[in-house]
Amino acid sequence: MTDTAAQTAAPTPSKRVFSGIQPTGNLTLGNYLGAIRNWVTLQDNSECLYCVVDMHALTLFQEPAALKEATRQVAAALIACGIDAEKHILFNQSLNQDHAELAWYFNCVARMGWLNRMTQFKDKAGKNRENASTGLFVYPNLMAADILAYRATHVPVGEDQKQHLELARDIAIKFNNDWEKPDFFPVVEPLILGEATRVMSLRDGSAKMSKSDPSDMSRINLTDDTDMIAKKIRKAKTDPEDLPRDADGFEGRPEARNLVTIYAALGNESISDALRDVGGGQFGAFKQKLADRAIAHLSPITEEMNRLLEDRAEIDRLLFRGGERAKALSAPILAETREVLGLVHH
Numbered sequence: 001m002t003d004t005a006a007q008t009a010a011p012t013p014s015k016r017v018f019s020g021i022q023p024t025g026n027l028t029l030g031n032y033l034g035a036i037r038n039w040v041t042l043q044d045n046s047e048c049l050y051c052v053v054d055m056h057a058l059t060l061f062q063e064p065a066a067l068k069e070a071t072r073q074v075a076a077a078l079i080a081c082g083i084d085a086e087k088h089i090l091f092n093q094s095l096n097q098d099h100a101e102l103a104w105y106f107n108c109v110a111r112m113g114w115l116n117r118m119t120q121f122k123d124k125a126g127k128n129r130e131n132a133s134t135g136l137f138v139y140p141n142l143m144a145a146d147i148l149a150y151r152a153t154h155v156p157v158g159e160d161q162k163q164h165l166e167l168a169r170d171i172a173i174k175f176n177n178d179w180e181k182p183d184f185f186p187v188v189e190p191l192i193l194g195e196a197t198r199v200m201s202l203r204d205g206s207a208k209m210s211k212s213d214p215s216d217m218s219r220i221n222l223t224d225d226t227d228m229i230a231k232k233i234r235k236a237k238t239d240p241e242d243l244p245r246d247a248d249g250f251e252g253r254p255e256a257r258n259l260v261t262i263y264a265a266l267g268n269e270s271i272s273d274a275l276r277d278v279g280g281g282q283f284g285a286f287k288q289k290l291a292d293r294a295i296a297h298l299s300p301i302t303e304e305m306n307r308l309l310e311d312r313a314e315i316d317r318l319l320f321r322g323g324e325r326a327k328a329l330s331a332p333i334l335a336e337t338r339e340v341l342g343l344v345h346h
């Protein structure tokens, strides 16, 4: 493109939502309650982009065939949960290379000290830090690029992504300051919404429910059938006491807190309302109620997801169209960015 005026990005709407999810294994109830459910609600009053972040997944080795399959599964799950891929934009990250380009610029903005503080890197790299991929280290820079390639303003996530979003804010501020372009990138707002912002493992109330936990019994997957959901809830760790009557009674009882939080979130009620109903009761009866609620909520999603997965070519087409629409939004922002940086690009 030679016409600079034509490259000026259209004014971004005052609220543009972006969020991402990794295609590594099954989606869990944690992903659903902490993030996806809020993504669905935000569609009513904002322009939304939702991205299956396949390039982020590559920070740990992925079998190519499994990565493709997981990308389609996650896309199907998102649609089954209520993401509207026609009205909003749903795509996989690698379809729009603008993310990778902007991430490089951000590699040159973010400081080693900032990334050294990221707790998720420490968790994922574990003791073998020297052997972690450099991609894993700069992962949050790519995340900032995902968001800022669209000048998105609001990012709905679970509690565990908060630190990464603070880094995205720091990157935007430093970029705007260094190149003396106030407001070039927005300072994003994390949206951490609902009761279940950090759903914990069913086997250990002090560990996050995660698709990478080696124990499948630790999580409810969106692909689990009704028998499996009931079994996992029946076997969920508890303690010998009855359920407390108010939230103060959760002190030192992380498993009880977690199960009641899940129950409340599934019923769209506050924890204190849930406790008015189940507080003081025994775990056995409560677990039955929780299983009923989880099954009523999740079975229609699993069913729809399986139906969508019967036509994988249609999922691919849908993602591709989403990628094209995403690219149309980011291309002018990237062109402006190159100009600001002093790159000769036309």
Ligand code: TYM
Pocket: 018, 019, 020, 021, 022, 023, 030, 031, 032, 033, 034, 035, 036, 053, 056, 142, 143, 144, 146, 147, 155, 156, 157, 158, 159, 160, 161, 164, 196, 197, 198, 199, 200, 208, 209, 210
């Ligand atoms: P990921 O794939 O680990 O998780 C996707 C979303 O699910 C939320 N989540 C949870 N919420 C509550 N309780 C849990 N146990 C739980 N487990 C996961 C996460 O907080 C997240 O919102 N780095 C991101 C993906 C990403 C992204 C982005 C997000 C890449 N680029 C840009 C926002 C904006 C990740 O690994 O999420």
